[in-house]
Amino acid sequence: MSVERKEEEQQTQMISSRGIAYWTMFPKQIFPTCLTLNPEPAYKPGSYEDMQSEFSPLLFSSMESYLTPFLKNFVCDSIKFRQMRRVMHEYLPEGELTRVQGHKRYRQKIISNYQPLHGELYTMHAANFFVPSFLKAVIENTEESFRSIMREPSRGVFTFEMLQPRFCELLMSEVENFERWVHETKFRIMRPNTMNKYGVVLDDFGLENMLEKLMEDFIRPISTVFFPEVGGSTLDSHHGFVVEYGKQRDLKLGFHVDDSEVTLNVCLGKQFSGGELFFRGVRCEDHVNAETQSEEILDYSHVPGHAVLHYGWHRHGARPIKSGHRINLLLRCKTGAKTTECLVRFDWPPAPVSLSCGLVEVGKEGKQPAGRRSPFFRATEVYRRVLQSIFSAKKPFSANTKSFSEEFSPIVCLRPLPQLRILGLKIAEGSHCGIARLFSATNWQRLVLLFMDAFLSLRARLLMNTPFAGAGTPFAGTTF
């Protein structure tokens, strides 16, 4: 019996005991409409921790508020669970599930064979890991406390002392031990990214939970203050690894942007010269090669124990190392991977905006609530990702996202995905453009909800199974 079938039966049995088994037999027929346009803001979703699934329980919780009222009112969580799981499967990109499962097996294989050297690294011991000034600032958790330990040598690049020397030593020694094990067992490991031939992914050999804590309890509070516009307060997934430079290691790192909203880069050691980190301004994907303004130029020399925190889209690279050996801990943090909590509603007029570089800078003259910094919006990137996520599912049109505005504005209806429609979406026309955020989640991408354009009062949403409002009618039926 297939796993799926078996699971289905088990679930049916479980539900039968409550006398409503038949609901689960024909889920699609019974519930052709599963999700609604508007989540209920005050809705309290249930917990899906106990449900066996390939998806994160958080994903189910966050999706629950988008269920139709009919489904939401069901007392039986299994029914909701099944419906949501069905929708996720329907919209999951081909191969994604296989990839995720393959990586899970890869990690399990390492973790069940590799013997850690320093067990104390594997759970968060803040007092042992961080320098007191850093800890104090995070505990106080105010912009002032963070600024009191930080420098901002270039806009959006923050540097501060963070890790205790002993922690750095232990982590480097653990990495060395892991590499020894890899060498001895001839285990084929995946390197942190395509640019590094050396370095290891810390999440792959057991440090995932500790690094998740590092992101949640230490980096997210800081990002909430300094990187709100890219979802700093909702960072919910990370990629943690070390990079190594030196003789018989990587020598430098080319100019690039990270696949992250916010990146933490901390030097662990050891002795070295050269290898400076250089920054050249934040750009969206379409403009990564655009000119650099003089005020965007920053060269930074790494100091062991000291951290740099920056936008993932801040263009940067590392200069060649001249001597010695440099090891850095990298934590690339992303938002929206696990939950849709990042459905941030921009509640102030975002005007004026400019799309000259796809990087929308908002607010110089615009009104902003006190305490908010003038933010960047990676509008082009957001649109691209929204479209890509839709297109890659079924390829309804030739996915030339650049000509999106001519092709689809102002009303978009993705016919081959009849349930998915974006209405009233006006993109990148002239000098005005709304604020749009992609609230993606690994598997939730097909279900992208979204967007608003407060400036133009246009609303664009990705609709699920809701009636088409009719071409030419800006969708204005709802407000956030």
Ligand SMILES: O=C(O)CCC(=O)C(=O)O
């Ligand atoms: O070597 C460094 O400090 C930069 C590393 C980096 O930017 C990366 O791995 O993405």
Ligand SMILES: [Fe+2]
């Ligand atoms: Fe990087």
